[in-house]
Amino acid sequence: MSNGITEFFGDIYGGLQQIGSAVSPALPAVVGGLLTNEAYDRLSDIGEQSILGTTVGGVRVPGAMELAERGQAESQFKPFTVTTPTGAMFTARMGGQPMQTMPAPSSGGFAPSPTAPPSMALPPGMGGLNREMEDLQRQLMSIPRSIRGGTNEFGQEPMLGMGEMDLNNLPPMARISEQQREDIRRYQNIKSRMDEVAAERRSLSPPQGGLLEGPLTNFTEVPVGQLAQQQPTTGGLEVGMTLSPQEQAMQQQLFGGAGGFFGQAVQPTQAREQAIFERMRAAQRPEEERQRLALEERLAAQGRLGVSSAAYGGATPEQLAMATAQEEARNRAMLGAMQQAQAEQAQQAGLGQQFLGASYLPQTQLLAAAQPAQRMAELQQQAQLYGTGLFGETAMSGLESRLLAEQARANLLGGIGSNVLAGLFTPQVTKSGTVIDPGGFGDIGSIIEGIGGGSGGLFDFLGITDQNNDGTWLSRLFGG
Amino acid sequence: MAQELKSINLVAPAFKGVNTEDSPLAQDPSFAEIADNAVIDKRGRIAARKGHTVVTTNKTVLGTDSLYSIKEYRDDAGNTKVFSVGNNKIISGTTTLADETPGSYTISANDWKIVNFNDHLFFFQRGYEPLIYSNHVGSVEALSSHPHATGVASTMYGHEVLAAYGRLWTADFSTNKSTIYWSDLLDGASWSGGSSGNIDVSKVWPDGYDEIVALAAHNGLLIIFGKHSIIVYDGATSPASMTLSDTVAGIGCVNRDTVQYTGTDVLFLSHTGLKSFGRTIQEKSMPISSLSGNITKDIIAALQNETQFFRSVYSPEEGFYLLTFTGQDVTYCFDVRGTLENGSYRVTRWPSTKFTSYTRLEDGTLHIGTSSGISTYTGYSDNGSGYRFKYYSPSLTFGDSARIKILKKLKPTLVGANNSVVFMKWAYDFDTTYATTEFTVGTQITGFYGESEYTTVEFTGGQLTNQRSLNTTGYGTSVQVGLESEIDGSPLSLQEINVMALIGKLL
Numbered sequence: 001m002s003n004g005i006t007e008f009f010g011d012i013y014g015g016l017q018q019i020g021s022a023v024s025p026a027l028p029a030v031v032g033g034l035l036t037n038e039a040y041d042r043l044s045d046i047g048e049q050s051i052l053g054t055t056v057g058g059v060r061v062p063g064a065m066e067l068a069e070r071g072q073a074e075s076q077f078k079p080f081t082v083t084t085p086t087g088a089m090f091t092a093r094m095g096g097q098p099m100q101t102m103p104a105p106s107s108g109g110f111a112p113s114p115t116a117p118p119s120m121a122l123p124p125g126m127g128g129l130n131r132e133m134e135d136l137q138r139q140l141m142s143i144p145r146s147i148r149g150g151t152n153e154f155g156q157e158p159m160l161g162m163g164e165m166d167l168n169n170l171p172p173m174a175r176i177s178e179q180q181r182e183d184i185r186r187y188q189n190i191k192s193r194m195d196e197v198a199a200e201r202r203s204l205s206p207p208q209g210g211l212l213e214g215p216l217t218n219f220t221e222v223p224v225g226q227l228a229q230q231q232p233t234t235g236g237l238e239v240g241m242t243l244s245p246q247e248q249a250m251q252q253q254l255f256g257g258a259g260g261f262f263g264q265a266v267q268p269t270q271a272r273e274q275a276i277f278e279r280m281r282a283a284q285r286p287e288e289e290r291q292r293l294a295l296e297e298r299l300a301a302q303g304r305l306g307v308s309s310a311a312y313g314g315a316t317p318e319q320l321a322m323a324t325a326q327e328e329a330r331n332r333a334m335l336g337a338m339q340q341a342q343a344e345q346a347q348q349a350g351l352g353q354q355f356l357g358a359s360y361l362p363q364t365q366l367l368a369a370a371q372p373a374q375r376m377a378e379l380q381q382q383a384q385l386y387g388t389g390l391f392g393e394t395a396m397s398g399l400e401s402r403l404l405a406e407q408a409r410a411n412l413l414g415g416i417g418s419n420v421l422a423g424l425f426t427p428q429v430t431k432s433g434t435v436i437d438p439g440g441f442g443d444i445g446s447i448i449e450g451i452g453g454g455s456g457g458l459f460d461f462l463g464i465t466d467q468n469n470d471g472t473w474l475s476r477l478f479g480g
Numbered sequence: 481m482a483q484e485l486k487s488i489n490l491v492a493p494a495f496k497g498v499n500t501e502d503s504p505l506a507q508d509p510s511f512a513e514i515a516d517n518a519v520i521d522k523r524g525r526i527a528a529r530k531g532h533t534v535v536t537t538n539k540t541v542l543g544t545d546s547l548y549s550i551k552e553y554r555d556d557a558g559n560t561k562v563f564s565v566g567n568n569k570i571i572s573g574t575t576t577l578a579d580e581t582p583g584s585y586t587i588s589a590n591d592w593k594i595v596n597f598n599d600h601l602f603f604f605q606r607g608y609e610p611l612i613y614s615n616h617v618g619s620v621e622a623l624s625s626h627p628h629a630t631g632v633a634s635t636m637y638g639h640e641v642l643a644a645y646g647r648l649w650t651a652d653f654s655t656n657k658s659t660i661y662w663s664d665l666l667d668g669a670s671w672s673g674g675s676s677g678n679i680d681v682s683k684v685w686p687d688g689y690d691e692i693v694a695l696a697a698h699n700g701l702l703i704i705f706g707k708h709s710i711i712v713y714d715g716a717t718s719p720a721s722m723t724l725s726d727t728v729a730g731i732g733c734v735n736r737d738t739v740q741y742t743g744t745d746v747l748f749l750s751h752t753g754l755k756s757f758g759r760t761i762q763e764k765s766m767p768i769s770s771l772s773g774n775i776t777k778d779i780i781a782a783l784q785n786e787t788q789f790f791r792s793v794y795s796p797e798e799g800f801y802l803l804t805f806t807g808q809d810v811t812y813c814f815d816v817r818g819t820l821e822n823g824s825y826r827v828t829r830w831p832s833t834k835f836t837s838y839t840r841l842e843d844g845t846l847h848i849g850t851s852s853g854i855s856t857y858t859g860y861s862d863n864g865s866g867y868r869f870k871y872y873s874p875s876l877t878f879g880d881s882a883r884i885k886i887l888k889k890l891k892p893t894l895v896g897a898n899n900s901v902v903f904m905k906w907a908y909d910f911d912t913t914y915a916t917t918e919f920t921v922g923t924q925i926t927g928f929y930g931e932s933e934y935t936t937v938e939f940t941g942g943q944l945t946n947q948r949s950l951n952t953t954g955y956g957t958s959v960q961v962g963l964e965s966e967i968d969g970s971p972l973s974l975q976e977i978n979v980m981a982l983i984g985k986l987l
Contacts, residue, residue: 300683301724302723302724303681303683303684303711303713303723303724304679304721304722304723304724305680305683305684306658306659306678306679306680306681306682306683306684307677307678307679307680307719307720307722308677308678308679308680309675309676309677309719309720310664310672310673310674310675310676310677311674311675311676311677311720312677312720314677316720316721317720317721
């Protein structure tokens with residue numbers, strides 16, 4: 001390491017001596033200008049690389065936009081599914097995310113139900129297409145925004161990407177790097193595949209109607225058991241709840257029972273009142289008949305069977321009393337029948353309500369079971385967001401470090417250039433006190449030599465080398 | 481040696497009334513074989529009945545018909561009016577009879593029963609709408625026309641009516657013989673609503689079936705007379721709650737107009753004679769005594785032969801119960817002051833009186849209805865005409881029916897009979913041909929100082945007694961003695977008859 005540093009500074013001073021002795025007085029001015037220009041360009045490149053990313057040491061370093069897009073992609077809602085021990089399933093996902101299939105009932109579960117279970121299973125091949133589509137989207141997001149276009153991470157500043165350009169028919173003045181060409185090709189391939197996958201998915205998806213034909217909202221709550229029949233096409237949050245076949249059967253049975261009870265509850269009560277009244281009267285009649293016969297015998301013994309008094313409704317006081325008592329009993333029976341019928345009606349309504357409530361119990365329990373999972377999903381989302389943020393911050397700190405380093409290097413190079421230019425026009429005093437006039441441009445050949453030697457030259461000192469042997473150093477130095 | 485005369489003294493002869501039921505030979509001499517136009521006077525003697533004096537002076541509306549019912553209307557204000565029926569009319573008045581028949585009300589029968597009730601007078605006859613008279617209306621009218629009448633219907637056009645326990649009770653309808661209707665309380669014109677009602681006793685008759693003939697109220701009981709049974713209800717003050725108290729089978733009432741109240745008894749004529757309810761305190765049974773036990777056969781024959789009306793009256797002042805068979809023109813007079821050993825009343829007979837109706841006024845006056853109009857039971861002539869008083873003893877054997885009796889003398893002791901011709905009669909061995917001797921009673925008018933002093937009258941005080949000794953003839957084992965006198969203005973009582981006879985040999 002120390003050898004390297006010593007060699008480095010030897011190269012610099014050797015070059016300067018050569019500049020001072022061999023270069024013509026005009027050469028320093030040229031070199032200074034070039035260095036300043038190089039510093040400027042580097043700073044520009046660093047800014048661009050901080051946004052678009054670069055490759056350092058063969059490792060791809062993402063830019064800010066790429067980080068943002070990646071962060072956005074990684075902070076996407078993660079679909080999750082909660083499956084209860086009874087086989088019910090709670091599913092939350094964003095539109096376009098793959099669906100979850102219905103888990104098989106446990107071996108100790110309910111007996112197979114004749115009711116056709118609502119299926120969460122996707123059409124054959126749909127799952128693979130979905131996964132492929134996700135991969136394609138992920139790949140697409142890895143392409144620089146300058147290529148794929150779109151908005152920034154805040155959804156703003158929409159711009160057209162170069163991905164739609166035809167590489168075989170570029171305009172003459174187009175200056176596209178090879179990397180950009182490669183990105184454009186990748187972008188076009190991905191888009192092409194995505195179109196194919198989308199076409200295949202559409203071909204596999206059943207015809208949609210009703211709810212899905214209308215404009216979709218960002219959040220769609222799908223009724224229980226209907227998720228499998230719906231293929232949302234939006235990016236909104238989709239929540240689905242599916243009960244197990246056994247629960248479905250029970251739910252339908254409870255629903256049917258509730259309907260039956262409610263149906264009975266809304267029926268007119270007259271017929272039931274009459275039926276209850278008849279039953280009550282049937283229970284009362286034998287005793288009434290016994291009482292009537294006893295009274296008849298008493299009246300007969302008293303010789304009063306034929307008594308009819310207007311004051312007692314055309315009968316005897318005892319007969320009137322009995323008739324009154326019987327009528328009161330009849331009235332009580334009637335009122336009792338009415339109350340009983342109404343009570344039964346209320347009971348039917350209550351049972352209907354109970355059945356209705358019980359029919360929602362699987363769903364309620366499913367929601368209750370989903371709550372801890374939702375918490376877990378939140379934790380996972382938090383961890384995901386935290387990781388994404390940490391990744392972004394770390395990556396951005398690397399970029400910032402690189403930016404600072406490159407900035408420092410550019411400043412250094414710019415300072416050297418400035419000094420060279422300043423020395424070109426500044427008189428030099430030798431040890432003997434002789435004032436030497438500025439020579440202007442010196443021997444540029446030594447500089448070139450130095451450069452041609454490939455070792456110890458100023459260019460090497462400035463990092464303007466052609467170590468990659470791409471023959472472009474000159475063009476990079478002077479542009480073009 | 482001359483035989484001694486045997487004397488048989490008939491003291492107060494016939495004071496037990498007529499007895500046609502027992503064997504004449506075994507009879508007590510206190511009975512009579514015949515006692516016509518006689519009563520038992522206050523001293524227990526047989527005497528001539530009173531006559532009647534017609535008070536009616538104008539009986540145009542009656543025509544030749546007789547009065548078959550008489551009733552005095554009285555209200556709380558003291559208004560009175562005598563009503564009678566006859567000649568198919570409702571008649572009012574006593575001296576001048578006035579037709580009170582409502583307009584357009586046709587009557588073809590005179591068997592009305594008239595009762596006073598709560599300031600109203602009600603007329604009931606089977607098949608006719610009841611009539612009503614009240615002082616506030618002032619005329620007789622059909623019941624349905626009365627201001628406060630309700631529920632008047634043909635079903636309650638009864639033949640019997642009774643005013644008792646604050647209501648009118650009616651029964652004996654044309655087609656319903658077992659139902660009794662009662663009116664609202666204190667309103668005889670209201671037969672619906674209120675506490676009115678009815679009772680069907682068809683299931684109560686003790687022998688299965690009967691027909692209501694008469695009603696009576698006595699001692700808190702409602703007595704329902706059938707033709708041959710009687711049922712008694714207790715608690716009739718509340719008819720809806722009254723209960724059967726007693727039933728009597730085999731004895732009924734012949735006619736509603738034979739029922740009379742004597743204060744302690746209810747008299748009525750049954751098919752077997754005059755009956756009464758004896759009042760008991762401790763026993764709740766209904767003892768029935770026969771009051772006509774001495775003339776049972778005669779009564780039965782009379783009621784069986786009767787084709788018109790039965791009329792009766794009870795007069796506490798006279799102490800008798802009169803029972804008249806108008807079709808046969810015979811009246812039986814029952815002395816209600818006491819009963820004989822067999823429980824019968826002493827009874828006499830009043831034949832050919834032409835009495836067709838009676839009523840007793842509040843002052844005790846006994847009104848008699850005849851074809852002459854309204855009479856009062858007073859005096860000793862039938863509206864100026866005499867009537868024959870008859871007494872015939874049962875056959876007398878003088879204690880030995882095997883020996884011949886030779887009647888020597890008859891010594892009757894008479895009370896009254898002023899200037900009357902008295903016929904003494906006798907016959908032997910049940911012969912109906914009587915030997916007769918007569919005498920004329922002298923003037924029996926009492927004289928008083930200052931009025932007929934020292935003139936024509938003798939110095940007598942009170943009613944005069946006349947005793948004669950009459951020679952008789954003939955002989956036989958049994959002797960029947962009789963006395964007849966025409967009663968025309970003076971009373972006559974038979975105090976005793978002393979029979980003098982010789983007892984002959986055995987036959």
